[in-house]
Amino acid sequence: MEELQAALHARGLSLSSFPDKGRSLVAAKDFYPGEVIISQEPYVCVPNNSLTESRCDGCFSNSNLKKCSACHVVWYCGSSCQRLEWKLHRLECQALAKLDKERRKLVTPTIRMMVKLYLRRKLQNENVIPVTALDNYSLVEALVSHMSDIDEKQLVLYAQMGNLVNLILQFPDIDIKEIAENFSKFACNAHTICDSELRPLGTGLYPVVSIINHSCLPNAVLVFEGRWAVVRAVQHIPKDSEVSISYVETAASTVARQKTLKEQYLFTCTCARCNKVGQYDDIQESAILEGYRCRDNGCSGFLLRESDEKGFVCQKCGLTRSKEEIRKIVTDIKALSDKAIKSKSLGNLQEAAVLYKNIENLQKEVCHPFSISLMQTREKLIEILMQLEEWKEALTVCRSTIPVYERVYPGCHPLLGLQYYSCGKLEWLLGETDDAIKTFTKAVDILRITHGTNTPFMKELLMKLEEARAEASFKLSSIEDS
Numbered sequence: 001m002e003e004l005q006a007a008l009h010a011r012g013l014s015l016s017s018f019p020d021k022g023r024s025l026v027a028a029k030d031f032y033p034g035e036v037i038i039s040q041e042p043y044v045c046v047p048n049n050s051l052t053e054s055r056c057d058g059c060f061s062n063s064n065l066k067k068c069s070a071c072h073v074v075w076y077c078g079s080s081c082q083r084l085e086w087k088l089h090r091l092e093c094q095a096l097a098k099l100d101k102e103r104r105k106l107v108t109p110t111i112r113m114m115v116k117l118y119l120r121r122k123l124q125n126e127n128v129i130p131v132t133a134l135d136n137y138s139l140v141e142a143l144v145s146h147m148s149d150i151d152e153k154q155l156v157l158y159a160q161m162g163n164l165v166n167l168i169l170q171f172p173d174i175d176i177k178e179i180a181e182n183f184s185k186f187a188c189n190a191h192t193i194c195d196s197e198l199r200p201l202g203t204g205l206y207p208v209v210s211i212i213n214h215s216c217l218p219n220a221v222l223v224f225e226g227r228w229a230v231v232r233a234v235q236h237i238p239k240d241s242e243v244s245i246s247y248v249e250t251a252a253s254t255v256a257r258q259k260t261l262k263e264q265y266l267f268t269c270t271c272a273r274c275n276k277v278g279q280y281d282d283i284q285e286s287a288i289l290e291g292y293r294c295r296d297n298g299c300s301g302f303l304l305r306e307s308d309e310k311g312f313v314c315q316k317c318g319l320t321r322s323k324e325e326i327r328k329i330v331t332d333i334k335a336l337s338d339k340a341i342k343s344k345s346l347g348n349l350q351e352a353a354v355l356y357k358n359i360e361n362l363q364k365e366v367c368h369p370f371s372i373s374l375m376q377t378r379e380k381l382i383e384i385l386m387q388l389e390e391w392k393e394a395l396t397v398c399r400s401t402i403p404v405y406e407r408v409y410p411g412c413h414p415l416l417g418l419q420y421y422s423c424g425k426l427e428w429l430l431g432e433t434d435d436a437i438k439t440f441t442k443a444v445d446i447l448r449i450t451h452g453t454n455t456p457f458m459k460e461l462l463m464k465l466e467e468a469r470a471e472a473s474f475k476l477s478s479i480e481d482s
């Protein structure tokens with residue numbers, strides 16, 4: 001504990017404890033937007049491999065993969081990643097190789113992460129892997145588990161998973177209860193490792209980053225640089241303030257955010273945003289994000305349920321929409337969504353694109369223009385249009401999402417920056433250079449804070465902006481010359 005406190009102090013941080021939240025990370029100096037607050041390698045991590053997708057255990061890349069010939073479970077992209085992982089994998093490999101084919105199928109990423117946790121603890125105990133103040137098993141022991149809040153069914157599942165881990169490890173002194181508790185710790189402390197564009201790649205346990213509590217109005221953001229977790233300030237964090245990140249998608253109503261936090265992290269958030277629950281502006285926000293639009297296309301009002309529950313009333317112009325009309329459109333959307341998901345999964349992209357366009361049209365009739373479901377449909381449509389190389393249409397849809405992103409996310413949110421980046425890339429590809437420069441600049445303004453400026457991802461974005469500027473000035477000089 002003292003060692004941890006000293007290591008944190010050296011980084012301008014301190015460990016505190018609050019009665020309602022438990023341990024918390026507090027700034028011991030001022031942090032400014034873009035500044036790294038803490039970065040950490042995982043105690044253990046695994047790629048999210050499945051029957052359909054595999055990634056390298058070292059770098060999470062999905063190209064040039066070869067399966068470990070001994071255990072037939074783990075993949076590597078080359079010898080350097082294999083060497084890097086060898087100390088740990090040597091033991092894991094021996095254990096996995098002993099399993100029969102049927103049992104090997106049960107080794108999910110979560111089971112593997114637990115096996116690796118115990119093997120790493122063993123290697124640190126034997127001084128094969130060095131122990132430091134920020135990299136040791138006692139930090140894992142200190143994580144919250146919420147064991148007393150977990151229901152019986154979940155406990156039984158954790159115990160079954162613990163038995164499988166025991167069978168794999170075959171340690172003489174293993175405690176199944178402790179493994180079950182560690183599964184519970186994974187559930188509320190492990191982080192999804194994402195690439196720079198926030199696509200999930202794997203899962204990791206970062207015991208110091210896990211000290212950071214949640215806020216729906218966070219002052220910091222967690223991104224990943226390879227396997228490193230990097231927490232950066234997104235606003236000025238004055239000395240003595242608590243550092244916070246968001247554990248959940250913040251573009252959601254208070255009810256939806258609180259439900260996810262309660263179910264997964266077992267607490268009720270009382271941040272400034274959540275404290276508005278039940279107040280008029282919170283009701284309005286929820287009705288915009290998740291509710292319906294006014295019957296009059298020219299009206300931007302949001303609807304609330306009529307007191308007799310027969311329909312919905314626009315809070316701006318007073319027009320009503322019947323429950324039946326809305327229910328009919330919602331049912332049609334659901335039927336189309338099922339078909340679209342099926343078409344996409346079968347690779348019928350043209351058909352999926354048509355279906356998502358139909359869904360978008362129906363949602364435009366029923367959802368508020370700033371609704372999250374409409375935004376999500378457009379996201380799926382953009383993805384498919386890009387795969388079909390329908391760039392122009394993809395740009396039109398991408399542009400239509402920007403006002404929604406600007407409304408639902410705070411000014412410095414990575415998803416807003418990434419959406420500007422996607423839009424800029426399409427504009428540039430389609431020769432709309434001046435627009436691309438403006439959009440890339442907006443992306444840079446945000447992503448240099450959330451992602452820093454030194455990563456290959458950011459260098460590529462900055463280079464694209466430079467190239468677009470060079471292209472624009474070349475075009476200008478060609479016009480002047482002619």
Ligand SMILES: C[S@@+](CC[C@H](N)C(=O)[O-])C[C@H]1O[C@@H](n2cnc3c(N)ncnc32)[C@H](O)[C@@H]1O
Pocket residue numbers: 020021022023024142143144146188189210211212213214215265266267268269270271
């Ligand atoms: C990743 S841990 C954060 C560190 C934790 N406070 C500790 O003592 O180790 C997540 C847990 O912290 C608590 N927590 C995080 N954010 C909170 C918040 N805003 N309000 C109340 N509890 C919170 C919850 O118990 C949650 O399950």
